[in-house]
Amino acid sequence: CCHIYWNMSAEFYPGLKSPNVFDSVAKGNLSELEKYLKENEVNAVNSANETLLHIAAAHGHTEIIDYLISKGSKTPLHLGAEKGHIALVELLLGSNADPNSADKEKKTPLHLASIGSHLSTIKALLAKKSRFGAKDMDGCIPAHYAAISGxxxxxxxxxxxxNYKNINDKNIWRKTPLHLTAEYGHSDMMHYLLSNGSAINALDNNKDTPLHCACKAGHFNCVNTLVNWSAGEKVNLQATNSLKKTPLKSHPLRPLVHFSTGI
Structure with a gap:
């Protein structure tokens, strides 16, 4: 059995510099794997489209599994979520794959599906209790990536x-989803966030508010949305960031905002 993996990897993965890594995984030989595995080979596949992680799991080699994941190996569920292969994702979830497993960057399948904008996959993961508030190594929850993509x-x-309880979650740069919609120019999404409790004057690491972010990025529609927001807390036009600058007076958008709002 072990020699089959060796031969398949050599024959069907010609780019693999170390064909015996498949054999090492099948045998559960961690020291040998550490010796031969190259960084770009961790997600290599054999003729059956099996990764090293597949083989380690099939043989129950938990130590090998932990090592491969630490090196960036992706679980089948991560791969399916990343590509939006809903049939595969549903099959794996139905076979009790862990919807909250984390990769080397602490990203769950839900993070990857959110980055790829795969709505059906996201719904399938959420139905299996995937954690909507899980944070990756950058402190981002899946909603941060949705805010970036728009x-x-x-x-x-x-x-x-x-239930909107993560709407003001901050990443390691202390940016909320609202900061990111402002940076990337998604004014419609910004309106939705504000309507559901997003903090309009939240501060990031640079003491920038979402209005600072929108002004810096030159997104007039977002600036206009923030400046004219009238439900609940109003935008702080005099907020100063770590450079002691207010959002409007220090940016070329100032004349446009003045023309539109009279501010």
Whole structure:
């Protein structure tokens, strides 16, 4: 059995510099694997489209599994979620694959599906109790990535799943989803976030508010949304960041905002 993996890897993965890594995994030989595994080979596949992680799991080699994951190996569920292969994801979830397993970057399948904007995959993961508030190594929850992409349906699905309690979660740069919608120019999404409790004057690591972010990025529609927001807390036009600058007076958008709002 072990020699079959060796031969398959050599014959069907010609780019693999160390064909005996498949053999090492099948045998559960960690020291040998550590010796031969190259960084770019961790997700190599054999003729049956099996990764090293597949083989380690099939043989129950938990130490090998932990090592491969630490080196960046992706679980089948991570791969399916990343590519939006809903049939595969549903099959794996139905076979009790862990929806909250984390990769080397602490990303769960839900993070990867959110990055790829795969709505059906996200719904399938949420139905299996995937953690909508899980943070990766950058402190981002899946909703941060939805805010970057501007996919409203995905953002809604993620926030509704958590009853909006994660709407003001901050990453390691202390940015909320609202900061990111301001940076990336998604004014419609910004309106949705504000309507559901996003903190309009939240501060990031640079003491920038979402309005600072929108001004810096030159997104007039976002600036206009923030400046004219009238429900609940109002935007702080005099907020100063770590450079002692207010959002509007220090940016070229100032004349446009003045023309539109009279401010």
């Amino acid at each position: 996919n409203m349906e995905i953002l809604k699905a993620l926030l509704v799943a958590g």
